[in-house]
Amino acid sequence: MKKLINSAESLTADALAGMAAAHPDLRIDPRTHVISRADAPVPGKVGVVSGGGAGHEPLHGGYVGRGMLDAAVVGEVFTSPTPDRILAALRAADSGRGVLQIVKNYTGDTLNFAMAAELAEDLGIAVRTVVVDDDAATGTPDGTPGRSAGRRGTGATVFVERVCGALAEQGADLTAVADAGARVNAATRSIAIALTACTVPAVGRAGFELPDDRIEFGVGIHGEPGLRTEPLRPASEIVQDALAVLLDQLPPGDDDRTIVMVNGLGATPLLELYVVLNEASAVLRKAGLTVAHTLVGNYVTALDMAGVSLTVCRADERTLGLWNTPVNTPALRWGC
Amino acid sequence: MKKLINSAESLTADALAGMAAAHPDLRIDPRTHVISRADAPVPGKVGVVSGGGAGHEPLHGGYVGRGMLDAAVVGEVFTSPTPDRILAALRAADSGRGVLQIVKNYTGDTLNFAMAAELAEDLGIAVRTVVVDDDAATGTPDGTPGRSAGRRGTGATVFVERVCGALAEQGADLTAVADAGARVNAATRSIAIALTACTVPAVGRAGFELPDDRIEFGVGIHGEPGLRTEPLRPASEIVQDALAVLLDQLPPGDDDRTIVMVNGLGATPLLELYVVLNEASAVLRKAGLTVAHTLVGNYVTALDMAGVSLTVCRADERTLGLWNTPVNTPALRWGC
Structure with a gap:
């Protein structure tokens, strides 16, 4: 470790x-x-x-x-x-x-x-x-x-x-x-994909084993098992499958607007998170949804896990209005 | 990869x-x-x-x-x-x-x-x-x-x-x-420590090899070799040695105030960056320097490298005044 x-x-x-x-x-x-x-x-x-x-x-x-x-x-x-x-x-x-x-x-x-x-x-x-x-x-x-x-x-x-x-x-x-x-x-619904497991310091070894060519699809933020282990594929295919599961469960809304978070699980370069957002935007557009706001970065991590989670919130007028008001915290800051 | x-x-x-x-x-x-x-x-x-x-x-x-x-x-x-x-x-x-x-x-x-x-x-x-x-x-x-x-x-x-x-x-x-x-x-001077190498996508394999119990002390942000490869030790000892090299080269200033950045190289949990800042603050205090501002997070990464860089800037009145003026960018934002 x-x-x-x-x-x-x-x-x-x-x-x-x-x-x-x-x-x-x-x-x-x-x-x-x-x-x-x-x-x-x-x-x-x-x-x-x-x-x-x-x-x-x-x-x-x-x-x-x-x-x-x-x-x-x-x-x-x-x-x-x-x-x-x-x-x-x-x-x-x-x-x-x-x-x-x-x-x-x-x-x-x-x-x-x-x-x-x-x-x-x-x-x-x-x-x-x-x-x-x-x-x-x-x-x-x-x-x-x-x-x-x-x-x-x-x-x-x-x-x-x-x-x-x-x-x-x-x-x-x-x-x-x-x-x-x-x-x-x-x-709001989320789904996460792990490329590697994380290591809890008090345990001292990775929480699960993933071969070099496989990913954990649907993983939890403590390394809980996902829906399946599957081969690593291009980001476009992984994101498409992830959003299919997520959108299937996202309740219908009055509005087509969403707030989207592409979240790094701890060890994922920002460069890759932007690739994921690009693919996610295309899938959401095809699903008839528009992206009103985004968060791209490390917001809810799982120690040193490599991977990403996608969160989509159907945002009505009230939610969007509140989202945009000033916030001043170490990790989220705008309008102040 | x-x-x-x-x-x-x-x-x-x-x-x-x-x-x-x-x-x-x-x-x-x-x-x-x-x-x-x-x-x-x-x-x-x-x-x-x-x-x-x-x-x-x-x-x-x-x-x-x-x-x-x-x-x-x-x-x-x-x-x-x-x-x-x-x-x-x-x-x-x-x-x-x-x-x-x-x-x-x-x-x-x-x-x-x-x-x-x-x-x-x-x-x-x-x-x-x-x-x-x-x-x-x-x-x-x-x-x-x-x-x-x-x-x-x-x-x-x-x-x-x-x-x-x-x-x-x-x-x-x-x-x-x-x-x-x-x-x-x-x-301003910086120094970086790698726990793992990063992998350039077009190359497809890690830039260098580090055994499980060793770190690269003084690494570059493209994975350039450091001053030495040495055993992994408690954060307090690593930070002490890193700041010794850094402070030895930091030009003398009129003032004891500094701006300090603890920067994740890409795969380092924020939890660990805060541990490093805590140790760095203690070392700087002992060296007679005060910490006026900090940045703790991923600011200058090296893809998926695990590790940290420390940057210390001797900040005079002019620098501190300019630092505090409004800034509104994706990665640095305050005062707007």
């Missing part, structure tokens, strides 16, 4: 200390691993919180700031944060108008965030939860979960965090912010 | 088409591979141009926009653009006040940009050139080039592009913009 780390044990703490050095405008608690806006809780504003295991950077800490998250909480690599730490994030974000927590659909996360919500309610903090479950590789076309725990949460998390953060910034109440999050999640 | 591409031959063109889809606010010429601001040439403003081989994304196309480059020109992977294409970029950027071209110190680039400057001068365009040569692994402490072609140009390019772009935006003349670029270059 080759990593620029001091030890697997100190990795998350060391990285958070580095993040604090890079972003003095954020408050980072070395005890709870909560990253929050310096001005949190923002008076009169609904709080927006997310979190999960480390290893998906810049998710979630990189999305803390004006127009997105008030606080994020980070667990160890690929491990959910504990309820007491999630509670610390909820408390950091609550100004009295309640907190929305955005949770990716994994057993550990949903359980721990639910427990934290109960603890917060006991303290008089109103909490609503949006569970993100956009991974088309784990669902069937009619929406029936293809695996026991339902669809996994992945790229749509960035979209839900952005739209909910924008709406909260405008002064909307907790119900409205939660409803917007649920609406964006329902209108 | 595992790449998300259609073919090695079409890679640069496909990626540029994807970049055009992602950034409709940029003008991308599929014939010349010139990426320019939609409003270029900006009336009354000195033009700022850079370019070089592809494979270092987001350098250079990702730095085109207000407050940075007016135009960038991209060659094939790790191959300098030809003089006629560089000339197209110079013409796209010239509003009549002349153009500064920022060139990384490699034989092909310096030769081709020099020829393009001559062609532009024949057309009545005033051209000045800043050659960036910050790679401490290729120089000796007294500034004597350690290898035939002098120090290589690497991370400082981002710093020179930012400061020159900011100054040009303020209406400074060509001489002032060129002098600022030369000043920032002289005040």
Whole structure:
């Protein structure tokens, strides 16, 4: 295993200390691993919180700031944060108008965030939860979960965090912010393709084996098995197949506009991500969809996995309006 | 070789088409591979141009926009653009006040940009050139080039592009913009460490071999050999040794303030880059230097190389002032 780390044990703490050095405008608690806006809780504003295991950077800490998250909480690599730490994030974000927590659909996360919500309610903090479950590789076309725990949460998390953060910034109440999050999640699907497995530092070896000429189609962001292992082919063919699965599950919308994310899983050159976007744009155009906005880069990674995920959100007027409002975080920034 | 591409031959063109889809606010010429601001040439403003081989994304196309480059020109992977294409970029950027071209110190680039400057001068365009040569692994402490072609140009390019772009935006003349670029270059040094080699698509195999427990210390951004191959060690020790080489060559300054970039070479998780920044901050503090600003992420890559480069710029009041002015490009954005 080759990593620029001091030890697997100190990795998350060391990285958070580095993040604090890079972003003095954020408050980072070395005890709870909560990253929050310096001005949190923002008076009169609904709080927006997310979190999960480390290893998906810049998710979630990189999305803390004006127009997105008030606080994020980070667990160890690929491990959910504990309820007491999630509670610390909820408390950091609550100004009295309640907190929305955005949770990716994994057993550990949903359980721990639910427990934290109960603890917060006991303290008089109103909490609503949006569970993100956009991974088309784990669902069937009619929406029936293809695996026991339902669809996994992945790229749509960035979209839900952005739209909910924008709406909260405008002064909307907790119900409205939660409803917007649920609406964006329902209108978004993702699918990922791995060229290589990632290596969890505490494990020390690759999570699965892929021969030099094969890819994992439909892989999860922790290296969960995909729909199939198949031969490496030209990007155009891989993207066409990926979008066929994704579009088959994307609910119909009133509108032909989309927001598209081409996300590097950690070890993929930007040059290749642009190739993928070019192919994806052509496929979407043929499907009668227009691309209103794009994100191309590393937004939801899986440590050092080589590969890409594609996320498509059917964006109505409200979503597009919120998307374009100012956002000022380490990883997403415009309009400020 | 595992790449998300259609073919090695079409890679640069496909990626540029994807970049055009992602950034409709940029003008991308599929014939010349010139990426320019939609409003270029900006009336009354000195033009700022850079370019070089592809494979270092987001350098250079990702730095085109207000407050940075007016135009960038991209060659094939790790191959300098030809003089006629560089000339197209110079013409796209010239509003009549002349153009500064920022060139990384490699034989092909310096030769081709020099020829393009001559062609532009024949057309009545005033051209000045800043050659960036910050790679401490290729120089000796007294500034004597350690290898035939002098120090290589690497991370400082981002710093020179930012400061020159900011100054040009303020209406400074060509001489002032060129002098600022030369000043920032002289005040900046970089060093890189590779954990793995990168694979040039047209070659199809890794550029060099590194055993599982060894790193290349002082590597170049095209995979050029470093100062030495050595055992993998904890990040703290690697960073300490890297900064020792770098600081030994960093010219003395009037001021203790620095801008620091921790740059991923393409396949390095952000989690590890933050660990490196944390260690680097401690070393710089001990050396009596303060960190005024940081960039942590993928800014000057070497395709799919795993590893990191460290860049330190001694930043005086003028440099810091220019650094903080608004910039609005795909890869660097603040204040707008």
